[in-house]
Amino acid sequence: MTDVTQQTGTYEARMGDYFALMKPRVMQLVVFTALVGLLVAPVPVHPFIGFVGILCIAVGAGASGALNMWWDADIDAVMTRTRSRPIPSGRVQPGEALGIGLALSGFSVILLGLATNLLAAGLLAFTIFFYAVIYSMWLKRSTPQNIVIGGAAGAFPPMVGWAVATGGIAPESILMFALIFMWTPPHFWALALFVKSDYGNADVPMLTETHGRGVTRNHILGYTIALVPVALGIAFTSIGGPVYLAVALLLNGWFLKGAVDIWRRDDTDSEADSHATEKRVFKISLYYLFGHFGALLFEAVLRTNGLGGW
Amino acid sequence: MAIKVEHELHKRRLDRNVGVGLLLASFVVIVLVLTVVKVQGLGDIREMERFDHVARPALEEAATRAQEEGTE
Incomplete structure (x- = not known):
């Protein structure tokens, strides 16, 4: 052989x-x-x-x-x-x-x-x-x-x-850490709302399974509200600036509106449109993070050219 | 008669071997360039040689200056 x-x-x-x-x-x-x-x-x-x-x-x-x-x-x-x-x-x-x-x-x-x-x-x-x-x-x-x-x-x-x-x-690096740390729960819970059965089948205690989807919606809104001051706070450190602040205001408004939309819905609404809002907010959360870090990078480029910052 | 590849398994092995080879070659290049960058970052290399475990009087600042003045 x-x-x-x-x-x-x-x-x-x-x-x-x-x-x-x-x-x-x-x-x-x-x-x-x-x-x-x-x-x-x-x-x-x-x-x-x-x-x-x-x-x-x-x-x-x-x-x-x-x-x-x-x-x-x-x-x-x-x-x-x-x-x-x-x-x-x-x-x-x-x-x-x-x-x-x-x-x-x-x-x-x-x-x-x-x-x-x-x-x-x-x-x-x-x-x-x-x-x-x-x-x-x-x-x-x-x-x-x-x-x-x-x-x-x-x-x-x-x-x-x-x-x-x-x-x-430094405080700046801690704030960047805090931004991702606070962003993670609403990002993943939005995902958990439209892939609910998967986590349940695997006995993973996602919030949607242990406390229900209504509680998860409340948590998404709560964490998104708590995320806003962290995201805006970075604007006033040495790595922030007006461009970052403008981007942060826009993205936080968008994400917050999405979180409110999720909070206002119940499972019947969600099932009716195949979790369209949850999927949309999950996508927004990706733009949110890339947008903030992209704006920080842009501020750094401006600073090296003698612009940017306060 | 030439030996032929008999099984799709050989393709997978080749793919893996080439991948490992490229990774190792990249690692060698990274270490080499990193060494060059680090050594260049030291500035005047005599600063290192001067404290190379054994006293090197010939590399002391005064001796170096005298040598430079003598050669001018």
């Missing part, structure tokens, strides 16, 4: 299957926000060191994604949205995902420490730990507040980017 026929029982992964383990779509957001955190910092960084810093943050995020997929393979297999991921679909073995996740975690943290500074490396290590252990292994399956606290993992990248440039933590 040849080597080939012996091994056809187990699928051998393509490179793309390993790449899919790293959640490339989440990585886009991580790279963008980390890059903004790096570029708006008041300390210039050598372009190549900046590039390596962002690469390490992206690889670290990918590593935590791989660890998350390894741990959550059982629930991923149940949910429609995640059923085709590399592990439940059989394209990657769980042990491979664990190995890749651990190896890339170590690699990204060590290289970031050598290329930039220990604070940035420490923050990246903590981010990976927070996402893989605190969120994935602990909070996700135990509390409906999972995404509220777990959202911190996705909020760290701009802080790490800032630390790459400055070697420190």
Whole structure:
């Protein structure tokens, strides 16, 4: 019997299957926000060191994604949205995902420490730990507040980017963290409102399942209101300015209106139009985050040309 | 008779091997360029050599200045 026929029982992964383990779509957001955190910092960084810093943050995020997929393979297999991921679909073995996740975690943290500074490396290590252990292994399956606290993992990248440039933590980097942290709950709950059955089937205690969809609608509105002062507050720091303020006012008005629309509806309205408002607000939430960070980047470009700021 | 690829499995293996090869090559390039950037960032390399574990009197500032003046 040849080597080939012996091994056809187990699928051998393509490179793309390993790449899919790293959640490339989440990585886009991580790279963008980390890059903004790096570029708006008041300390210039050598372009190549900046590039390596962002690469390490992206690889670290990918590593935590791989660890998350390894741990959550059982629930991923149940949910429609995640059923085709590399592990439940059989394209990657769980042990491979664990190995890749651990190896890339170590690699990204060590290289970031050598290329930039220990604070940035420490923050990246903590981010990976927070996402893989605190969120994935602990909070996700135990509390409906999972995404509220777990959202911190996705909020760290701009802080790490800032630390790459400055070697420190500042009110500006904390506010960028707070912006993503406060944005995560309404963003994910809007998603949970139109993929409700999935989380229930997987026994993941999303707020929609544990407290009902009405409570979730209230929470979306509450968190969106709490998000507004954070988003507007950044405008009055050293990284903000009139352009950012204008963009923030527009986006917050838009997002807030969407949250009010969700709050005013009930399940009957929602089912009647196939969750059109919930889907719209989910989309708005994406524009919201990219818009704010894009405006911060624009302010930084203006400042380097002697414009922008107050 | 030449050996032919018998199975789709070989394509996947090739894809993976090429991917790993490219990643390793990229890593080498990154470390190389990073080293160049870091060393250039040190400024005057003699500042490093002067404290290279062993005293190097010939590289002390006064000696360097005298050497430069002597050669002019």
